[in-house]
Structures are given as C-alpha cells and as structure tokens.
Amino acid sequence: xxxVTQTPRHLVMGMTNKxxxxxxxxxxxxxxxxxxxxxxxxxxxxxxxxxKEQTENNSVPSRFSxxxxxxxxxxxxxxxxxxxxxxxxxxxxxxxxxxxTGELFFGEGSRLTVL
Amino acid sequence: SQxxxxxxxxxxxxxxxNATMNCSYKTSINNLQWYRQNSGRGLVxxxxxxxxxxxxxxxxxxxxxxxxxKSSSLLxxxxxxxxxxxxxxxxxxxxxxxxxxxxxxxxxx
Numbered sequence: 369x370x371x372v373t374q375t376p377r378h379l380v381m382g383m384t385n386k387x388x389x390x391x392x393x394x395x396x397x398x399x400x401x402x403x404x405x406x407x408x409x410x411x412x413x414x415x416x417x418x419x420k421e422q423t424e425n426n427s428v429p430s431r432f433s434x435x436x437x438x439x440x441x442x443x444x445x446x447x448x449x450x451x452x453x454x455x456x457x458x459x460x461x462x463x464x465x466x467x468x469t470g471e472l473f474f475g476e477g478s479r480l481t482v483l
Numbered sequence: 484s485q486x487x488x489x490x491x492x493x494x495x496x497x498x499x500x501n502a503t504m505n506c507s508y509k510t511s512i513n514n515l516q517w518y519r520q521n522s523g524r525g526l527v528x529x530x531x532x533x534x535x536x537x538x539x540x541x542x543x544x545x546x547x548x549x550x551x552x553k554s555s556s557l558l559x560x561x562x563x564x565x566x567x568x569x570x571x572x573x574x575x576x577x578x579x580x581x582x583x584x585x586x587x588x589x590x591x592x
Contacts, residue, residue, distance in 0.1 A: 370525065401580070411526075411571070411582040424579060458525055462580075471516060472573070472580055474525035 371395040374459050374475035381449065382483050389444040389478045391459030399464035400442040401472070402434060405456040417442060418464055449482045456480075489572060489586045497591050502559040504586040506572030507552075513575050515548055517557050520569045520585070529557075529570075564592040 372393045381387050393400065402414040416424035417436040431453075433445040442459055456477045462470040490505045506515070514533045518526040532539045532548045532555065539546045545558040559566055569585040 370527070372525075374525075403582075408584075410584045413579065413581065416579060456523070460526075460580075471528040471531060472518075472526070474527070476525045477523070479523070 370473045370475065372459060372461055372473050372475040374457075374478050376478060377476060378479045378481075380481045380483065381446070383449060383451070385449075386445070386447040388446065389457055389459075389480075391442040391444075391475055393440055393442075393459075393461040393473070395461055395463075395473060397461040397463050397470075397473070398439055399462045400436060400439070401460040401462075402442065402444055403458040403460065405458055405477070406454075411458070415444075446480070449480075451482050454480055454482045489570070489583045491586060492584065493587045493589070495589045495591065496562055498562060498564055500562055502562050502566070502588055502590070504557045504570050504588070506555045506557070506583055508555075508572070508574045508583075509553065510574075512550075515546075515555050516573045516575065516580070517544075517546060517555075518571045518573060518582075520571065522568075526571065559588075562588075562590045564590050566590050 375390045399418045401416050404412045413426050414428045415434040420436050431448050435443040456479050458477045459475045460472040462472050488507050516531045517529045519529050520526045530541045530546050532546050543560045548555045567590050569587050571582050571585045573580045573582045
C-alpha cells in the first residue's frame with residue numbers, strides 16, 4: 369500500500385466511449401502526475417499538477433482531459449480514444465518544490481484496453 | 484526528450500550473483516532516483532542520490548553517480564529470485580521526473 373489508489377484497475381472501452389480514471393492520494397502531497405506506460409517504451413509523462421494547478425502538459429492529445437479538483441484527487445477523462453492508447457496509466461504523487469528532491473509514490477495503475 | 488536510458492535492456496543472472504544496471508542521462512539534474520516495477524504493477528522507489536553525492540548504499544543496493552559522465556549505476560548484491568523486476572532510473576527537475584526505458588532483471592533460482 370503506497371498511499372496512492374487508482375480505480376479502476378482494468379478498463380476496456382470502445383473508441384466511441386467516454387470513461388474516466390481516478391486517482392486519490394492519502395499522503396498530503398502537493399503534486400500529482402499522470403504517466404503512460406506502453407510496451408517497450410519509456411514512461412511518458414502526460415500531466416503534472418502542483419497545488420491543483422496544471423504545470424505540465426506534455427503535448428498530450430486532447431482526447432485525454434485531466435482534472436484536479438483538489439490536491440488529493442486527480443482524474444483522467446477519456447473520450448474517442450484510439451487502439452494505440454491502450455497502455456498502463458500510472459498516477460503518482462510527491463511533495464514537490466523548486467529543488468525537487470522528493471520521491472514519487474505510484475498507484476498500481478489502470479490497465480486500459482481500447483477496442 | 485527522453486532523459487534516462489538504462490543499460491542493459493535485459494539481464495538474466497543466477498540467484499546469489501550481483502546485478503549491475505547503468506543509466507545515462509542528458510541534462511543537469513537535481514537528483515537521480517531508482518525505481519523498481521514488478522510486472523503490471525506500479526513503480527516503487529528504491530533509492531535517491533543527490534547531484535553532489537557520488538555513492539549511496541541501502542541494504543543490498545549500491546548506487547553511484549558520475550555527473551561528469553552523466554551516468555549512474557545500480558548494483559544489487561546477492562540477488563534473490565524476488566528481485567526479478569524492471570528497474571528504472573529517473574532524473575528530476577522542477578516538478579518533473581523523467582524516466583528511462585528500464586532494465587528487465589530476471590534472477591533464476
């Protein structure tokens with residue numbers, strides 16, 4: 369138990385569906401992250417939120433829409449996805465600052481399959 | 484741009500042997516971290532080394548950092564079957580952590 373909970377753990381959706389991934393952290397951290405992990409590729413940083421403000425959008429297609437209503441919750445809204453979006457989506461949190469020395473705490477991931 | 488690259492991509496050793504993984508990166512860093520990932524699971528933090536440190540130990544783990552060569556190594560001593568996992572280095576800057584491609588380690592019992 370890392371203190372970061374992701375739901376659902378597995379999701380299968382069609383290309384026309386709309387679904388959301390949820391992440392919750394119980395660690396009191398001020399930064400939350402979405403990463404995408406595809407087979408044989410490095411972890412791709414998608415979005416970073418610091419104190420609920422988005423500080424990074426790593427050229428992610430608009431079919432992925434993040435939402436951070438408070439510093440403990442992070443969502444990734446999905447719509448009209450493509451099969452190549454199938455991947456493990458990892459949420460993480462940290463206690464971040466200008467001299468970033470904190471470790472990342474990851475959830476177990478949401479395995480997404482787009483049919 | 485991709486920051487860290489691990490070498491080798493895959494490593495298979497016998498239980499009890501030592502495993503060494505290397506990481507290279509491209510830009511200046513605040514610190515470098517190593518993470519472990521069991522298949523299909525989230526990543527777990529192993530150890531952090533700051534840019535002004537050269538070596539750090541934690542249990543059976545030994546990490547070195549050479550900022551002049553922009554490289555780091557992770558040594559796992561006396562490996563166990565339970566060490567089988569993927570290992571990633573990550574470099575950090577303000578609010579961002581960039582991961583490498585990972586080394587898949589298999590420890591044979």
